Amino acid sequence: MTQALVLMTDFGVRERFVASMKGVAYSLAPTTPIFDLTHEIAPFNIWEASRTLAHTIAYWPSGTVFVSVVDPGVGTDRTSVAALTKTGHIIVTPENGTLSQVDKKLGIKEIYVIDQGRHLRPGAEQFHTFHGRDLYVYVGALLASKQLKLKEVGRPYQKPIIQLQIPEAEILPDVGLQGAITGIEHPYGNIISNIPYDWLDALELSPNNHPLVHVKIQHQEIPVFNEALMLVPSFGFVTEQKPLIYGDSEGCLGLALNQGDFAKVYNIEFGEKWILQIHKIID
Known part of the structure; x- marks a missing residue:
């Protein structure tokens, strides 16, 4: 077959x-x-x-x-x-x-x-x-x-495979959740990270409650985005053109603009030098 x-x-x-x-x-x-x-x-x-x-x-x-x-x-x-x-x-x-x-x-x-x-x-x-x-x-x-x-096909390959340098996602006491921006979803411009969605439990956060969370993006250690965003189950829970944080279809945290292009509007790219940090806002 x-x-x-x-x-x-x-x-x-x-x-x-x-x-x-x-x-x-x-x-x-x-x-x-x-x-x-x-x-x-x-x-x-x-x-x-x-x-x-x-x-x-x-x-x-x-x-x-x-x-x-x-x-x-x-x-x-x-x-x-x-x-x-x-x-x-x-x-x-x-x-x-x-x-x-x-x-x-x-x-x-x-x-x-x-x-x-x-x-x-x-x-x-x-x-x-x-x-x-x-x-x-x-x-x-x-x-x-x-x-x-x-x-x-040929002889067995005996060497370790070439590894791309991708920063591991971490839970840090003074930062919260930290990981890399690993991609942009086209054509919508949604931001993909390697931070597992279920790590929200460590911050005692649930999208069902629509909490505000602090989101920071750094490129080469320079902040390029620093705002409070609503954590929601999907895009339509915020008004059009408003940024949000959500769990993507692969089980990681993502950023988006409802019916907009987050990457284009905020000039965000991806790679090992693009770092995403998320922490809980304490009332």
Whole structure:
């Protein structure tokens, strides 16, 4: 039985790139269902690719093959791998940090180095800038259609996987809850953090009571947002264009503007230097 093949890139959809990848996959495995996760990862943004994979994979059946191509090092000697998660999903990707958040959330069981000499698309030996078409989706389609076994991809990968530097969420006595801003949800501009939603219990806070909480955002240790926001179950509990704090669909705390774009209005981005702090306002 063939498995689903799911594609994620930073290619966008204006150019020929995604269609070329799908053509290769369809030619190899015409009965394999092909899906798009997204092709709108910010160019070269490995952090966003890793987070997006980590928060999507678990909703797909075990055995699904994901091809992730956010590859600033294309054509160099960077390593290409096929990884098996502890949930039974396969990821075909450059080993450049893309696997880091997947490993943290789901766990990586096995990794194999793709033998490019054996598995490069026939006729692609002269091309060095489109491994999404010529290597990753080629291997991914063979894996999804069972024409290639995972262990036949290449030798086992023996090194620790490359880890992105993501500050851990913490509960601090003098601060409250602290974590990193790990992403922006497009097109709405909602702020994603790595602070678990259930940590609100440590502050004795419940969104059902709509309390005000103090929210502070720092970039490179400089405050860029410092306001009291209402903690609510969802967006419509505040008036339009008003900021709020809520629990997102992945179980973490997020910030939003009701029917607005929080990231754009407040000029917020994401990454290891963007820190979110939340503490209870004492009456």
